[in-house]
Amino acid sequence: MRAMERIGILVGVFAFTMAVIYWAWTASTVIGVEWVGVIGLILAGLLGFMIAWYLWMTRRKLDQDPSDDPLGDIDEIQGDYGFFSPHSWQPLFLGASAAVCFLGLAVGWWLFIIGAFFAIPALVGWTFEYWKGPNAL
Incomplete structure:
Protein backbone atom coordinates (compact mmCIF):
# COMPACT_ATOMS: atom_id res chain seq x y z
CA MET A 1 0.00 0.00 0.00
CA ARG A 2 2.98 2.29 0.53
CA ALA A 3 3.89 1.99 -3.13
CA MET A 4 0.38 3.05 -4.13
CA GLU A 5 0.62 6.02 -1.76
CA ARG A 6 3.84 7.09 -3.40
CA ILE A 7 2.28 6.76 -6.84
CA GLY A 8 -0.58 9.03 -5.72
CA ILE A 9 1.89 11.60 -4.41
CA LEU A 10 3.89 11.34 -7.63
CA VAL A 11 0.75 11.95 -9.72
CA GLY A 12 -0.13 14.96 -7.57
CA VAL A 13 3.32 16.53 -7.77
CA PHE A 14 3.55 15.87 -11.50
CA ALA A 15 0.13 17.38 -12.21
CA PHE A 16 0.84 20.50 -10.13
CA THR A 17 4.20 20.94 -11.83
CA MET A 18 2.60 20.58 -15.24
CA ALA A 19 -0.11 23.07 -14.22
CA VAL A 20 2.53 25.69 -13.44
CA ILE A 21 4.40 24.99 -16.68
CA TYR A 22 1.17 25.03 -18.68
CA TRP A 23 0.09 28.30 -17.09
CA ALA A 24 3.46 29.92 -17.86
CA TRP A 25 3.42 28.57 -21.42
CA THR A 26 -0.08 29.78 -22.23
CA ALA A 27 0.43 33.12 -20.46
CA SER A 28 3.18 33.96 -22.95
CA THR A 29 0.80 33.73 -25.92
CA VAL A 30 -1.23 36.54 -27.43
CA ILE A 31 -4.54 34.94 -26.41
CA GLY A 32 -3.58 34.66 -22.73
CA VAL A 33 -3.86 31.92 -20.15
CA GLU A 34 -5.95 28.92 -21.15
CA TRP A 35 -7.69 28.31 -17.83
CA VAL A 36 -9.45 25.05 -18.62
CA GLY A 37 -6.18 23.16 -18.92
CA VAL A 38 -4.70 24.78 -15.82
CA ILE A 39 -7.74 24.01 -13.70
CA GLY A 40 -7.90 20.46 -15.09
CA LEU A 41 -4.28 19.83 -14.14
CA ILE A 42 -4.83 21.29 -10.67
CA LEU A 43 -7.84 19.01 -10.18
CA ALA A 44 -5.79 16.02 -11.37
CA GLY A 45 -3.12 16.91 -8.81
CA LEU A 46 -5.70 17.18 -6.07
CA LEU A 47 -7.07 13.78 -7.11
CA GLY A 48 -3.59 12.23 -6.84
CA PHE A 49 -3.08 13.70 -3.38
CA MET A 50 -6.58 12.63 -2.33
CA ILE A 51 -5.84 9.03 -3.34
CA ALA A 52 -2.51 9.11 -1.47
CA TRP A 53 -4.20 10.56 1.63
CA TYR A 54 -6.94 7.92 1.58
CA LEU A 55 -4.41 5.10 1.25
CA TRP A 56 -2.31 6.58 4.05
CA MET A 57 -5.33 6.81 6.36
CA THR A 58 -6.36 3.25 5.51
CA ARG A 59 -2.84 1.92 6.06
CA ARG A 60 -2.69 3.55 9.50
CA LYS A 61 -5.84 1.75 10.65
CA LEU A 62 -4.90 -1.72 9.37
CA ASP A 63 -2.18 -4.19 10.20
CA GLN A 64 0.71 -4.57 7.80
CA ASP A 65 -0.53 -5.16 4.31
CA PRO A 66 0.94 -8.26 2.61
CA SER A 67 1.93 -6.12 -0.38
CA ASP A 68 4.27 -4.12 1.89
CA ASP A 69 6.25 -7.22 2.89
CA PRO A 70 9.26 -7.61 0.57
CA LEU A 71 9.44 -11.34 1.39
CA GLY A 72 5.67 -11.90 1.03
CA ASP A 73 4.06 -14.28 -1.42
CA ILE A 74 1.23 -13.45 -3.78
CA ASP A 75 -1.12 -15.93 -2.13
CA GLU A 76 -1.03 -13.95 1.13
CA ILE A 77 -3.32 -11.33 -0.44
CA GLN A 78 -6.13 -13.81 -1.02
CA GLY A 79 -9.53 -13.14 0.41
CA ASP A 80 -13.12 -12.35 -0.33
CA TYR A 81 -13.47 -9.62 -2.95
CA GLY A 82 -17.25 -9.41 -2.73
CA PHE A 83 -20.29 -11.23 -3.95
CA PHE A 84 -20.89 -11.45 -7.67
CA SER A 85 -24.08 -12.92 -9.00
CA PRO A 86 -23.12 -15.94 -11.14
CA HIS A 87 -26.19 -16.25 -13.35
CA SER A 88 -27.66 -12.77 -13.53
CA TRP A 89 -28.95 -11.34 -16.80
Missing part, protein backbone atom coordinates in the same frame (compact mmCIF):
# COMPACT_ATOMS: atom_id res chain seq x y z
CA GLN A 90 -29.68 -7.92 -15.31
CA PRO A 91 -26.22 -6.39 -15.98
CA LEU A 92 -26.59 -7.26 -19.66
CA PHE A 93 -29.97 -5.51 -19.87
CA LEU A 94 -28.68 -2.53 -17.91
CA GLY A 95 -25.60 -2.23 -20.12
CA ALA A 96 -27.66 -2.43 -23.30
CA SER A 97 -30.11 0.19 -22.07
CA ALA A 98 -27.22 2.45 -20.98
CA ALA A 99 -25.77 2.12 -24.48
CA VAL A 100 -29.13 3.15 -25.93
CA CYS A 101 -29.24 6.12 -23.52
CA PHE A 102 -25.77 7.30 -24.53
CA LEU A 103 -26.65 6.84 -28.19
CA GLY A 104 -29.74 8.92 -27.50
CA LEU A 105 -27.54 11.79 -26.33
CA ALA A 106 -26.01 11.89 -29.80
CA VAL A 107 -29.04 11.02 -31.93
CA GLY A 108 -32.04 12.46 -30.17
CA TRP A 109 -33.83 12.72 -26.85
CA TRP A 110 -36.55 10.34 -27.97
CA LEU A 111 -33.97 7.53 -28.05
CA PHE A 112 -32.68 8.53 -24.60
CA ILE A 113 -36.21 8.25 -23.21
CA ILE A 114 -36.59 4.77 -24.72
CA GLY A 115 -33.27 3.73 -23.15
CA ALA A 116 -34.30 5.14 -19.76
CA PHE A 117 -37.60 3.29 -20.05
CA PHE A 118 -35.65 0.01 -20.22
CA ALA A 119 -32.86 1.05 -17.81
CA ILE A 120 -35.07 1.71 -14.80
CA PRO A 121 -36.59 -1.81 -14.62
CA ALA A 122 -33.17 -3.36 -15.27
CA LEU A 123 -31.63 -1.38 -12.41
CA VAL A 124 -34.49 -2.21 -10.05
CA GLY A 125 -34.31 -5.87 -11.07
CA TRP A 126 -30.59 -6.04 -10.45
CA THR A 127 -30.84 -4.26 -7.11
CA PHE A 128 -33.61 -6.45 -5.75
CA GLU A 129 -32.58 -9.68 -7.45
CA TYR A 130 -32.01 -11.64 -4.26
CA TRP A 131 -35.02 -10.43 -2.29
CA LYS A 132 -37.08 -13.41 -1.20
CA GLY A 133 -40.30 -13.79 0.68
CA PRO A 134 -43.60 -11.90 0.72
CA ASN A 135 -42.00 -8.48 0.02
CA ALA A 136 -40.13 -9.61 -3.09
CA LEU A 137 -40.71 -7.75 -6.35
Whole structure:
Protein backbone atom coordinates (compact mmCIF):
# COMPACT_ATOMS: atom_id res chain seq x y z
CA MET A 1 0.00 0.00 0.00
CA ARG A 2 2.98 2.29 0.53
CA ALA A 3 3.89 1.99 -3.13
CA MET A 4 0.38 3.05 -4.13
CA GLU A 5 0.62 6.02 -1.76
CA ARG A 6 3.84 7.09 -3.40
CA ILE A 7 2.28 6.76 -6.84
CA GLY A 8 -0.58 9.03 -5.72
CA ILE A 9 1.89 11.60 -4.41
CA LEU A 10 3.89 11.34 -7.63
CA VAL A 11 0.75 11.95 -9.72
CA GLY A 12 -0.13 14.96 -7.57
CA VAL A 13 3.32 16.53 -7.77
CA PHE A 14 3.55 15.87 -11.50
CA ALA A 15 0.13 17.38 -12.21
CA PHE A 16 0.84 20.50 -10.13
CA THR A 17 4.20 20.94 -11.83
CA MET A 18 2.60 20.58 -15.24
CA ALA A 19 -0.11 23.07 -14.22
CA VAL A 20 2.53 25.69 -13.44
CA ILE A 21 4.40 24.99 -16.68
CA TYR A 22 1.17 25.03 -18.68
CA TRP A 23 0.09 28.30 -17.09
CA ALA A 24 3.46 29.92 -17.86
CA TRP A 25 3.42 28.57 -21.42
CA THR A 26 -0.08 29.78 -22.23
CA ALA A 27 0.43 33.12 -20.46
CA SER A 28 3.18 33.96 -22.95
CA THR A 29 0.80 33.73 -25.92
CA VAL A 30 -1.23 36.54 -27.43
CA ILE A 31 -4.54 34.94 -26.41
CA GLY A 32 -3.58 34.66 -22.73
CA VAL A 33 -3.86 31.92 -20.15
CA GLU A 34 -5.95 28.92 -21.15
CA TRP A 35 -7.69 28.31 -17.83
CA VAL A 36 -9.45 25.05 -18.62
CA GLY A 37 -6.18 23.16 -18.92
CA VAL A 38 -4.70 24.78 -15.82
CA ILE A 39 -7.74 24.01 -13.70
CA GLY A 40 -7.90 20.46 -15.09
CA LEU A 41 -4.28 19.83 -14.14
CA ILE A 42 -4.83 21.29 -10.67
CA LEU A 43 -7.84 19.01 -10.18
CA ALA A 44 -5.79 16.02 -11.37
CA GLY A 45 -3.12 16.91 -8.81
CA LEU A 46 -5.70 17.18 -6.07
CA LEU A 47 -7.07 13.78 -7.11
CA GLY A 48 -3.59 12.23 -6.84
CA PHE A 49 -3.08 13.70 -3.38
CA MET A 50 -6.58 12.63 -2.33
CA ILE A 51 -5.84 9.03 -3.34
CA ALA A 52 -2.51 9.11 -1.47
CA TRP A 53 -4.20 10.56 1.63
CA TYR A 54 -6.94 7.92 1.58
CA LEU A 55 -4.41 5.10 1.25
CA TRP A 56 -2.31 6.58 4.05
CA MET A 57 -5.33 6.81 6.36
CA THR A 58 -6.36 3.25 5.51
CA ARG A 59 -2.84 1.92 6.06
CA ARG A 60 -2.69 3.55 9.50
CA LYS A 61 -5.84 1.75 10.65
CA LEU A 62 -4.90 -1.72 9.37
CA ASP A 63 -2.18 -4.19 10.20
CA GLN A 64 0.71 -4.57 7.80
CA ASP A 65 -0.53 -5.16 4.31
CA PRO A 66 0.94 -8.26 2.61
CA SER A 67 1.93 -6.12 -0.38
CA ASP A 68 4.27 -4.12 1.89
CA ASP A 69 6.25 -7.22 2.89
CA PRO A 70 9.26 -7.61 0.57
CA LEU A 71 9.44 -11.34 1.39
CA GLY A 72 5.67 -11.90 1.03
CA ASP A 73 4.06 -14.28 -1.42
CA ILE A 74 1.23 -13.45 -3.78
CA ASP A 75 -1.12 -15.93 -2.13
CA GLU A 76 -1.03 -13.95 1.13
CA ILE A 77 -3.32 -11.33 -0.44
CA GLN A 78 -6.13 -13.81 -1.02
CA GLY A 79 -9.53 -13.14 0.41
CA ASP A 80 -13.12 -12.35 -0.33
CA TYR A 81 -13.47 -9.62 -2.95
CA GLY A 82 -17.25 -9.41 -2.73
CA PHE A 83 -20.29 -11.23 -3.95
CA PHE A 84 -20.89 -11.45 -7.67
CA SER A 85 -24.08 -12.92 -9.00
CA PRO A 86 -23.12 -15.94 -11.14
CA HIS A 87 -26.19 -16.25 -13.35
CA SER A 88 -27.66 -12.77 -13.53
CA TRP A 89 -28.95 -11.34 -16.80
CA GLN A 90 -29.68 -7.92 -15.31
CA PRO A 91 -26.22 -6.39 -15.98
CA LEU A 92 -26.59 -7.26 -19.66
CA PHE A 93 -29.97 -5.51 -19.87
CA LEU A 94 -28.68 -2.53 -17.91
CA GLY A 95 -25.60 -2.23 -20.12
CA ALA A 96 -27.66 -2.43 -23.30
CA SER A 97 -30.11 0.19 -22.07
CA ALA A 98 -27.22 2.45 -20.98
CA ALA A 99 -25.77 2.12 -24.48
CA VAL A 100 -29.13 3.15 -25.93
CA CYS A 101 -29.24 6.12 -23.52
CA PHE A 102 -25.77 7.30 -24.53
CA LEU A 103 -26.65 6.84 -28.19
CA GLY A 104 -29.74 8.92 -27.50
CA LEU A 105 -27.54 11.79 -26.33
CA ALA A 106 -26.01 11.89 -29.80
CA VAL A 107 -29.04 11.02 -31.93
CA GLY A 108 -32.04 12.46 -30.17
CA TRP A 109 -33.83 12.72 -26.85
CA TRP A 110 -36.55 10.34 -27.97
CA LEU A 111 -33.97 7.53 -28.05
CA PHE A 112 -32.68 8.53 -24.60
CA ILE A 113 -36.21 8.25 -23.21
CA ILE A 114 -36.59 4.77 -24.72
CA GLY A 115 -33.27 3.73 -23.15
CA ALA A 116 -34.30 5.14 -19.76
CA PHE A 117 -37.60 3.29 -20.05
CA PHE A 118 -35.65 0.01 -20.22
CA ALA A 119 -32.86 1.05 -17.81
CA ILE A 120 -35.07 1.71 -14.80
CA PRO A 121 -36.59 -1.81 -14.62
CA ALA A 122 -33.17 -3.36 -15.27
CA LEU A 123 -31.63 -1.38 -12.41
CA VAL A 124 -34.49 -2.21 -10.05
CA GLY A 125 -34.31 -5.87 -11.07
CA TRP A 126 -30.59 -6.04 -10.45
CA THR A 127 -30.84 -4.26 -7.11
CA PHE A 128 -33.61 -6.45 -5.75
CA GLU A 129 -32.58 -9.68 -7.45
CA TYR A 130 -32.01 -11.64 -4.26
CA TRP A 131 -35.02 -10.43 -2.29
CA LYS A 132 -37.08 -13.41 -1.20
CA GLY A 133 -40.30 -13.79 0.68
CA PRO A 134 -43.60 -11.90 0.72
CA ASN A 135 -42.00 -8.48 0.02
CA ALA A 136 -40.13 -9.61 -3.09
CA LEU A 137 -40.71 -7.75 -6.35
